[in-house]
Amino acid sequence: MKYLLISLSAIFLFTACSGKKYFEPEDVSSNIELNKESMSSSITSMNKIGATLENKEIITNTGISSFKLPENFDFLNVSADGKIIATNYIDKILIGNEEKAVKDVVVAASLKDNKLALVYSNNTIELIDINTNKTLFKEYLPVSIANDTRITNPYFMGNLILFPTLNGKVVIVSATTNESVRNISVDPDSQFNNIISLNVIESSQTLIVASPNKVVSISPKEILSKNYEVRDIIVNKDDIYLATIDGQIIKLTPSLVEVAKKKFKYAKIHALAYSNSLYAVESQGYLINLNQDFSDYKIYDFSFDNKERMIAIGDKVYYDSKYITLP
Template sequence: MIAQKSALSTLHRFVLWLTCACMASFLLLGCGSKKYYTPEQAHDTLIFDRSFSSPIAANNRYGAMLKDGSLITRDGIIPYNAKIPKKARFLGESGGYYIFAKGCESVYLVRTSVLDEQAFGNQTCSIKEQNTACSQDELEIKTTMCALSASIKGSLLALIGSDNSMSIFDINAPAQEPKFSHKGSSVLAVNELIAAPLFLESLVVFPTLDGRLLIVSTKTFTPERNIIISSEKFFNNVIYLYGDDSRIFAATPKKLISIVSGQEFSYNESIKDALFYKGYLYVLTPDGMLAQLDHTLRPINTEKFTYAKLEGIAIANDTLYTFETHGGYVIAVGLKDFSHKVYKTQDTFGRTPPNKLNFYSNSVFYYNKYYYDFERLR
């Protein structure tokens, strides 16, 4: 009996050992089978040698806020000022104002010239006396939404809320009632790149959180068109929106469309990010492809970086830069011939950047408290 128990105990130990060995082998094989981007040659090393005194605490598609309250916009750093509201989320800059969300109760506007003495040189508020919206230094608009993105044109403020609601306010009106309000279908999860409303001549285009474009007249404040881009249940918000009165480009993580002179074109690839520049649309896909498309979304040039996880688009000196997150590489692609160079990156202490950018603007990549301006690279 004792011998039988001993044999069973030995068998149990063997089964347990075998199970653990199989699990370990499975994990090792699984890890070993994961592929990472490896360039044939790194051209040089880029050192993120510029830094702020405080790290980035929060960010979105249009700006970031440092831990000390300073702002990063598409144009650079705005040092902390007492006019910057505390415990507020920075949504971006539009129509001569810096826009903040104060919880889910209000949207707070601070005129750009209050924080940036060059604001009146950028033609957003060039004639103060003729633009009553620009004559007010600070405004607070009461809302019933948690604003995620916003845009301003003249005296009109367009908002998108976390509940997929859309509103238009006249910031000069004495009564703060929305001129337009609409709530879309509920969403469970969204991509962190959330596009802001786009003002055209007499329209505002709302990029919804459920993969649509809702086009509203700014004359009658009624919907004129509803365009479905994609219908995924999760992470289906519009992540990119650009346009003028003759064309619109919009993307969700699953599809890209363009509307040109009333005609609609589509590019049926998964989309990581996009940027319109000098007549072409540049697109990153999750599987490591960079594509140059014309206004009908016809590919002009493509380059596939096998196993690369690309993030961010910056352009300087006719070169497009994107960040490969796994290896900490910057890939530079010449826009004239689509030839490319690869740079290894590190900070001033020789450390490879983490696998995510916090923010990127026209020509600058930011992470933590470090940044690199590609205008320096010739």
């Protein structure tokens, strides 16, 4: 009987494993020139706009910085005047070379002029005058127990400060009066609903906000939303590019109209990146390159360990202790 149970267990495990589906493209090329470089150490933490390396150097939109964070600090953001903002996830944040004590765990932060916008792990948001250390605005929002790790930072847009919360809202605060002027519910009902991406399309003054389950377009004329299971989302000029959990890559207008779409069966997209065209990194070791209207695409071999951390910024993809520049 014992041997029968073992045999049945083995069959069950084999059946479960054999039932997994993987992206297996038929036409794969190695004919792509990737400028591959080594980094001084591996990625230990990251968010949408940057990362921290094991040796405490950081990655930002300008590349790998020689600036080193103190021990136990991780990168969050870069201020409007170029200062690095980091957190120790306990009781301090770093602004440039100065450590500042805080009363709770900071998970997102932005700084412009003398105004520091913070999001805490308990979903409290706060605006502080760093010259006087005075709280200019503070709001206690419902605690969010389950969060997607892709937490995005507050955003300064003209005279407004946009606070992306951990419970699926964007709180808009006036930088002139330091008062809340509007709350926008992006995804209030899902279990994982913190804001994972916040971008502004300057030409139309349109705010593009995403949670793990929804994309919202907020313009002076209207608020539009669509449901997607978001793997990654990037904005390039007037175009929005979205990868979904079920292997779709979609191109949207600022009004969330789908102008191009391509589904790659069983594909698991790690990251989207844009050089002269759109690229998608797929977990089984492929690099998908699509043309402008998605009418043509090429798939290239791209070997990497999909268990390692990966971040795409602009035309660069950083992974483990290496990075590539896309052609």
